[in-house]
Amino acid sequence: MLNRKIQTVLGLMSGTSLDGVDAAVLKTDGVEIHGFGKTSYRAYTGFERETLHAALGCWPGDDKVAAASRVVETAHAEVMAGFDGIDLAGFHGQTLAHDPAKGRTHQAGSGAVLAALAGYPVVWDFRTADMVAGGQGAPLAPFFHFALARWIKAQAPLVFLNLGGVGNLTWVDPTMPLPEAEGALLAFDTGPANAPLDDLCKVRLGCAQDAEGRIAATGIPDMQAVAAYLNEAYFFAPPPKSLDRAAPELAARVAGLPTADALATVSEAVAGTVARGFDHLPGTPAQVLVCGGGRHNTDLMRRLAAHLPCAVVPVEAAGLDGDMIEAQAFAYLAMRVTYGLPTSCQMTTGVATPVVGGQISHP
Numbered sequence: 001m002l003n004r005k006i007q008t009v010l011g012l013m014s015g016t017s018l019d020g021v022d023a024a025v026l027k028t029d030g031v032e033i034h035g036f037g038k039t040s041y042r043a044y045t046g047f048e049r050e051t052l053h054a055a056l057g058c059w060p061g062d063d064k065v066a067a068a069s070r071v072v073e074t075a076h077a078e079v080m081a082g083f084d085g086i087d088l089a090g091f092h093g094q095t096l097a098h099d100p101a102k103g104r105t106h107q108a109g110s111g112a113v114l115a116a117l118a119g120y121p122v123v124w125d126f127r128t129a130d131m132v133a134g135g136q137g138a139p140l141a142p143f144f145h146f147a148l149a150r151w152i153k154a155q156a157p158l159v160f161l162n163l164g165g166v167g168n169l170t171w172v173d174p175t176m177p178l179p180e181a182e183g184a185l186l187a188f189d190t191g192p193a194n195a196p197l198d199d200l201c202k203v204r205l206g207c208a209q210d211a212e213g214r215i216a217a218t219g220i221p222d223m224q225a226v227a228a229y230l231n232e233a234y235f236f237a238p239p240p241k242s243l244d245r246a247a248p249e250l251a252a253r254v255a256g257l258p259t260a261d262a263l264a265t266v267s268e269a270v271a272g273t274v275a276r277g278f279d280h281l282p283g284t285p286a287q288v289l290v291c292g293g294g295r296h297n298t299d300l301m302r303r304l305a306a307h308l309p310c311a312v313v314p315v316e317a318a319g320l321d322g323d324m325i326e327a328q329a330f331a332y333l334a335m336r337v338t339y340g341l342p343t344s345c346q347m348t349t350g351v352a353t354p355v356v357g358g359q360i361s362h363p
Contacts (some may be wrong), residue, residue: 004029004339007087008037011331012076014094014109016165017194017293018052019208020044023079024327025086030335033151039324042079044071052108055096057244059106068096072109080118089114090334090358091124092326098127098244100136112361119363123334126358130344135351138242142170142187142348143336144329146179152318156286160315161304162326163294166243167193167274170348171281180345180354186281187348188239191273193294196250196266204259213299219264225253226269235276240350264299271303278308289315291322333358 006029013022021044025037044052048071055068072094080089091114093107111124127137145160149172160170167190176184197216198209210216232248234241250269254262278284287310294300295314305312315322333343342354349355 004031006034007335008085009331009335010080010083010086010089011327011329011334012079012089012091013327013330014072014076014092015292015326016095017198018044018049018165019293021075021079022324022327023083024321024324024331025083026328026331028332028335030332030339030341031147033147033332036321036328038083039321039327040079040082041323042075044075048075052094055108057097059097065096065106065108068094069108069110073113076109076114077117080114086118086120088120088334088338089118089122090126090330090332091122092126092330093124098138098242100131100138100242103131103134105131105137111359115361115363121360121362123337123358123360126330126333126337126343129357130349130351130355133351133353133355135344135349135355136240136242137349139168139170139187139189139348140333140344140357141168141326141329142172142185143179143343144325144332145170145172146174146185147332148320148325149174152320154286157283159281159285159288160325161274161288161290163193163290163292163297163300164326165193165195165198167191167270167294169274169277171285180342183282185345185347186239188241188277188280189243190277191235191243191248191270192250193270193292194297197263197270197297199251200254200259200262200266204262210263210297213263213267213297215260216263216267217299219258219260219262221264221268222254222257222261223268225265226272229253229269230272230276235273239280240346240348242349267297267300267303270300271307274304275307284309287311287313289313289318289320291315291320291325293323295322
């Protein structure tokens with residue numbers, strides 16, 4: 001442990017929004033952040049997105065999973081080829097199914113395949129060890145959020161809110177000595193975020209998303225439907241807790257509404273789930289730093305600001321790259337796995353004792 005070196009690590013993330021692969025370089029020793037490097041993004045093609053979408057909810061052994069894995073490996077290999085001087089990579093893979101109630105999760109793509117192609121070690125399969133030990137297997141970015149809070153020299157508790165396909169938040173107290181220390185972190189999935197909005201746009205409008213929430217901003221939310229949705233048992237369950245992309249079901253509740261009203265209703269419900277999440281926090285944070293694609297949704301950000309009791313700003317306000325935080329997180333976690341440092345703990349995934357997740361594949 002005394003010989004930890006600062007290494008150049010490439011983080012690779014393909015989220016539940018199914019939009020593409022984020023890649024980001026991080027300089028780290030697995031404890032502190034020592035600098036940020038080059039980033040890249042490779043969008044999935046329409047065919048690739050359809051292939052991945054068709055495999056959602058499927059488990060290994062299904063032909064759809066094999067096709068999805070080929071897409072994931074091809075796209076990631078292309079991205080990795082654009083980086084030089086990499087010591088190690090952290091590869092998340094594409095989540096196709098996540099079922100914490102049954103202790104199972106599946107991310108498509110093989111780190112062994114990518115290590116052979118790239119010529120350097122790849123850390124992957126980050127979630128399984130946590131779930132085997134009784135954890136939820138998610139969220140996994142909180143340990144990196146703790147390091148980020150230190151990097152930006154935060155002096156008071158704050159929240160990182162990631163709005164990807166699924167929303168998740170991390171309460172961070174940067175005054176604590178370690179991320180696994182009692183009171184340092186509290187993390188959980190808040191509920192669906194971009195996924196139901198994007199799915200509505202795909203089905204009804206034939207487009208990938210409601211850019212900046214412009215259509216939702218013209219609609220009138222069905223507050224009765226929102227209230228009924230926020231009564232789902234999940235939102236009252238104590239954290240840590242995590243969700244699959246499609247649960248709790250939201251799209252069916254707006255099926256009979258005009259498109260603008262349906263999008264407005266879903267946006268209001270998403271903001272409401274985050275507010276419900278705040279009921280579980282140990283106190284009011286100094287601010288909420290929003291990352292992920294949802295921070296570009298002006299309508300959703302406005303609704304969040306109306307619901308939450310503190311400032312809600314994109315992470316760029318703190319000098320961070322909101323598009324790349326999850327990719328950077330898996331670079332950081334890869335370094336921690338290499339040095340045998342925990343990647344999750346009781347207050348992030350519910351696991352009884354801190355766990356070192358991930359396996360390392362060498363070329």
